[in-house]
Amino acid sequence: GQNIDQPTEMTATEGAIVQINCTYQTSGFNGLFWYQQHAGEAPTFLSYNVLDGLEEKGRFSSFLSRSKGYSYLLLKELQMKDSASYLCAVVDSNYQLIWGAGTKLIIKP
């Protein structure tokens, strides 16, 4: 079967750095998304990786290793507003989007 694994919950301190991991086992690979979802709100797009390596967008970076079936989202200089769930999703060989259950990130002062 197809599977996306993310930690259920993580806690970090304001101003620090946190890495949220995502591992996947899917039938093929055509890209990986990260979305942010604040409680009670809609998911919003953060990043899309299709090639190996690190992509940086301000305080957020996303890394992909296709050979390891692994990605991470790196959040730097954490702010209280970064408290949210982070959703990993993979596009498989049939171009179906497979979603992980999300990682709830709690930021403490």
Place this chain on the structure above:
Amino acid sequence: TAGITQAPTSQILAAGRSMTLRCTQDMRHNAMYWYRQDLGLGLRLIHYSNTAGTTGKGEVPDGYSVSRANTDDFPLTLASAVPSQTSVYFCASSDSPSSNTGELFFGEGSRLTVL
């Protein structure tokens, strides 16, 4: 622009009743989707439409139907609601139909409780 608008934002429904969740987008995206989100589970695709006039079944289509009469609107109907359909429903759109490699734009969600 408004993006994607869903209505209602919240609804309590008696089991056995019918309900239509409305979704309208103003981005002229070809692809539209309905997802449900339940605690501890990833988003699950109910139905999708790659272009006006066509629809397809997703991962969990049973008990739901959709129509796509035009580009902007994509309503989701529950013909006879059951308690297991209690969930948060998200409508989404994309300008990359079929490939699923484009960014999804989500509505604010409709929280449905079936008693």
